[in-house]
Amino acid sequence: MPASDRGAVALRRGENQAQVAGLLLEGVPGGRGQGDGHREVVGHGGGQAHRGGQGTPADDGTGSQHRADESASTVFVWQQIALAAVLAAGTLICAVLWFSTTMLVLVAAINVAVALAVGAKALISTVGTAWETVEQVTDAEVAALVDTELPVYTILVPVYKEAGIVGLLMRNLADLDYPREKLEILLLLEEDDPETLAAALAAAPPDFVRIVVVPHSMPKTKPRACNVGLAFAHGEYVVIYDAEDRPDADQLKKSLIAFRKGGDDLVCVQAALNYFNAKENLLTRMFTLEYSSWFDYTLAGLDKLRLPIPLGGTSNHFRTDMLRDLGGWDPYNVTEDADLGIRASAQGHRVAVVNSTTYEEANMAVGNWIRQRSRWIKGYMQTVLVHTRHPWRLLGAVGPRQAAGFALLIGGTPLMFLASPWLYAMFVVQLIWPGLLTGTLPSWLVTVSMGNLLLGNGVIIYLSLLAGFKRRSYALVPFALFSPIYWLLHSIAAYKGAWQLVTKPFYWEKTNHGLSSHVQPEPVEVRGAVPAEDSATTWSAGRRHAAAERQDGVRPSAIAGGLSRLGLSSEEQA
Template identity: 50%
Template structure:
């Protein structure tokens, strides 16, 4: 092996397997390689009195001392790279001062660069020099790929990944936008309706129009009754969730943490946390505080803050927080569609964790949530691809709208989703606090960039592939939408995404039925199809009942009277069952002031119908438009914002 190769032998994050007794630098034998911690003190990068606490933390968490120091903000990734280079006698490359030669990198080798955390840097003396975040790990793989041993220098991992994201932006964007379409075209919402679906709808429409003149009353009555039964069935599912969700035995993974706990910190796997951001500068301090409060070894957290190129303000606000270097910033180039799932797809190749969770900008997850998810995955079988945490709101009592929103979320996440899991039905995942096995997420094609409710779609796609999703008892607090226009934008996007999901999954209904079985298929029809349909048509029951009663000013016509009674019963029974579920959910969560507010659900549902009609219009005219929800507008934000801001400032000063 040549001299240059010998000089390049390096390890960015050299693992110190045991914590050795401290010695002064002068007492070290010449034959020994200098210890990383002692080098850090000698270089003035780490105060001497901080070395022992850092070594103690390394012992508790496991992993290298360098990762511990980076994740606690004691040192930067670039400083760690330089120290390891000095420790091993290896050149260290700072890509800000010595950029790579763009002619050397092969876009088709991007997966190799990402997997091995390396890339070709420059040519010297006719030899290609590679840089790597972990040269000892990458050296053998590089030699295998190139057919010979090459020099491998060290560089900071964060700088390397930023360079890969920037220089291979076109390739990463292409994969983010078109990856699912190429891998599973039948699962992509890029096409609203297939030719088969168009033909079926056309035949049904022609048949209906042909029959209407002769059987108008019969057809209208039949449609009315069918829709009423769907509405009652959906409400019945909600009512059933009271008993199944609250009294039936929970699944094994649901209570795995309480029953089994998790492995010791040194044995915990690396966990990727991804947070897509767009115009979120206002809530960034709260997010940063929440992520730093997570009860998980910081050296094993792989945090990705994902920014849009068209939103430099949020990126600037994040840089101003001076977060530790294990918070990695990924900037997504501006391209269509401008959606959250596309941004997540762009960042996914950089994920290093065995598990991965998505959070929204305003989220404050329970500190133990990641450990609870690990326990669930450890307890579950290999078909458990995802677990969904519960969602609710810190500002639930701010106004009438937030109170109704909190009732809805409690009924959905605390009762309905656990019920569907226990009954063996696939679940539509929420848009946040969804924890995945990273390998299975990639196998499933990740997120559909054209579906504006990406996780609801992904939950069904995982079920179609033979995997399942579970739930865990851990709550993420969010900011409930407290302004009606903002709420309508958010809700119309959600319903439009459910419409997209239903149309995509019903391209092959028999295939779906065989994959998820009778109960799963009926659950899908009721929840995704039934909820969307009832949101659109349930106001018409008021109109139909009023029209039937007002017909000739009497109830002497039996058909009209019977239909009026039926529609009235649909509304009363549907609302009663749903209100009962809402009461049970808020009682179980301890939100007793909301009990009386459940009686206002009929008014709230009319608002949902307004959003549903907007969603239907956008599905036709602008299907991939992402209606941005404004965060940080709650009157209760100031106390949370101020507290988080002060804590971050004090920690930065310290």
């Protein structure tokens, strides 16, 4: 197969590691070793920015096709800029001429935004709670599957600068209950990350793991790497996992059954996400409560109400052909998953949830958390801007109920975070200088604002209480009372995200993983390839260890230091 100077390179086990590392360091992927039978090259010039004309399918540099007006590559269209300018100028002029009335309208608008967003979340989550013991897929259905009749499943794992947890990733994926001959794992590495490549090669994965080196280009985002992976995928179904993910062992099989039961319009099945390091500190506890509420109640409610589901960043399973028809992920959108969920709905497809959980590492540092959350909120803003470019078209495509659900959830969420501090400011002013606000605003509006703030916080606290209770994480439940503080952190992240939307719209705030004491980075031991039978032993041992680790909560590093050592320690234990 011919190699391209800027093409993605897929490596199989046995590839000359030193040669590849050398190529990466030289910045000339695929420049040598052509036609050696181990390397595939797909895709096109990765350095080309995605700037196609409106309505014209444009190449994003990875083989995926996007309509430019469905991509966040253009942040604002002129109509949106004009509307924002008119609103800003109008507000300014009105404030000069009729200050009290303008303030009344602004405060009322903030109240309406917060009340609608909180109300929608409460309503959707309440519907979700009603199905708390319903299993979309039962164990009996999983047991009835015949391995020989299963389709090929592709797992995409984008990894960047995460050399320390590659070995752990291999172990976690080895825990999956799926026939190895039907499994294809694509490890998506970036060209400028030779350390992770070295670690991946040192882990000596078996043949069904392929390492794909994504050529350097901008924007350097996870969705761009996933699009490259999608071009390589041979599976009938494809799923994305992050480097630190620990999916339930039967997740692939459950998703497969969910697809079979879900009908032809079902494009994606989303598994629940939760955290394995919930009790590490206050932030991880709050994050876990939030995720429990979001994935167990809110997404379940969206599913039952047949509203558009913004996908989570990982553990979303797709029908590969339908995903390709949708154009893959938008590499310019920093929450490409949420965007894809909405785009799928707009094209008449459906997203469902499945009763399986992937355990991730909760962010345990405030700075790291704000970086991650500002990216998510910025991505929601991008998604709203993209899908409201043609509001009438959206309304016609998805209908008024779904459009309202999209506006309230995707649009309402950042709006609520941006608006909340102003309500808090009013609260503080009212506490310290009673009567000051009523000099400008009618007293009924001040009362409504205070009530709105209290009620909104009450709803958020209560949903977290219920979510913790439902997961039987009783020890976490009292921490739900800290939700107002946690939500103020969201507001900080929202303002950062809004600022970045203007200044650095495509900048991907990298989340640092491996900070938890549950995920101690393992020393990378670069060595040559190992025989196939050795790696097979390693993988089965890894599976047993991952199961034991989850059951017992033992730190991975306490079990074994690296993938290569697992095989030995396992045999010794046996």
